[in-house]
Amino acid sequence: MEKETVRYALSARRGEFVDQETERAYCEHVEGITVRHLIVALRVWAFLLVGFGWLDYLALGLSDGFYHLMGSRLFSALMILSFSVVVRRLPRLASDGGVVTLIEATGFLLFFLIYFVRPDIVTWNIGVSLILLISIFIFIPNRVVNSSLVAIFGIIGTLYCIWLRDASSATLVGTFFILCLPTIIGYFAALRLNLGQRQQYALFIETVQINQSLQLEIKRREELEVELKLQATTDPLTGLFNRRHYEMLFRRELERVRRHGSELSLCVVDLDYFKRINDQYGHDVGDQVLKQVAQLFIDTLRHSDIAGRFGGEEFILLLPDTGIESALLVVERLRTRLQEEVVESEDEKVSITATFAVTEVSNDDAAIEDVIRRADKGLYEGKAAGRNRVMAV
Known part of the structure; x- marks a missing residue:
């Protein structure tokens, strides 16, 4: 019992099993569901990227700025959709989290281009960043630690972009606290979700083991019943009826x-x-x-x-x-x-x-x-x- 407790111990900060073998087993168990959810999230992300290009066209027309932004959006969408195809064939990429983290960080990096092409919508961009920060925790399946690293990258990148636009210190501090809010909420929401899913997995494995033990016990009792019946009806030396x-x-x-x-x-x-x-x-x-x-x-x-x-x-x-x-x-x-x-x-x-x-x-x-x-x-x-x-x- 003590070994089982250690095996299914959870990290309260990472939202994962402390035992790496158990964590790998869990990832393999939920791999199919993770892949399906990830593909849906990636496709929605790509659709929104291209769809919001219409707003850029209305504001910039067929200018160089529009072409830069639209090229960035199309590149991001193509990258995301390509990964959604690859992850279906290589589902291990979804549970590993490394490539997902790289895609998210690259998406943030390309998003920062908007701050320089359209400085007129800095406030709007900060609002979108808030949505992005909470979305990487809630909607895109990834390890909590990886999502946290991407969120930190997104916060630092956003602050750096508005600093390059000559934002005041008060604006930077205020923006920092505003960006931290969805990050903290997203972190604890994702942490709770991951912990809950792994607790359910531990209960599921325990149930399976109990069922297996019961099946073995039933089989053992059936064999014992057969043996007792043989002993009651047959001669032990010859095997003929007694x-x-x-x-x-x-x-x-x-x-x-x-x-x-x-x-x-x-x-x-x-x-x-x-x-x-x-x-x-x-x-x-x-x-x-x-x-x-x-x-x-x-x-x-x-x-x-x-x-x-x-x-x-x-x-x-x-x-x-x-x-x-x-x-x-x-x-x-x-x-x-x-x-x-x-x-x-x-x-x-x-x-x-x-x-x-x-x-x-x-x-x-x-x-x-x-x-x-x-x-x-x-x-x-x-x-x-x-x-x-x-x-x-």
Whole structure:
């Protein structure tokens, strides 16, 4: 929090962020708006420059003075309009403020020519200078410091021009105070505007960061919810459904059997000589065998089929919409693929086989325990007959 406070600290004199990186980020954020406002201000400025040439014509006619003034106005207007075109392609110039400051200072410099060509309207020119001084703060987007430098240049230049026209000391002092008034008002107005805009930006960034944090928290909670759901429904070692979940799925499928008369088969799988594998190769290899068998079930069975870990080396397979004959074909394919599976352990290869017992679920079965009990009988018979086979019950 303290770092964020320092990062968004504002200079009360410059109207900018103290941190230069934050100030650059702000300028990039408002660059588009700054460019649009600047282009409008420049076009209005150029239009007024040329438009007021009509007053010069009425006062001077087609004299050398008029041509000098009109040339100055046209040059200023062309310079301003050219910059309005360039700044659209190079928007960084608007936020940088250097070129804008140069344009403003040049505009003032050309404006000073009027004091010498038309000395009859010195008072009018001072009035226009008042408007110019407040306009560079309010209407032309620029840094407050740069606008202040241009205003100081405008005040000094104006005083120098009227001093060259033999103005009295009292007139110079009075003019100075008159020119300072719009400068001070414009400075504080621009300062307040800039500070307010940057405070809004800081609040906007804070809001964005809060929203991002909330989105991350929501995502984290969703991932946690998924993880908790997996932990509640799956066996952590094999990734198959745990007993609680596949029993729930069995009840759902049993309801379908009773309601719609659909078929459902259940298969109990017992890995052959699994204790021998654990004793000979270690429990790590035993766990690898269980995971590889589980993956084979996932890869071979349909998406609608249900595979779960019954416990130890035993598994439960539920085959919806599958009668006993079709189930035997599916399970025989599983047995063949399992027989071809090999788990590599260091320099040795461990072969895997299993005994399968398949039975069809009927309306008379009250619970999954009844079906498993029936399948277990077939499983015992299969083991007694030599293992690695499929038994139908």
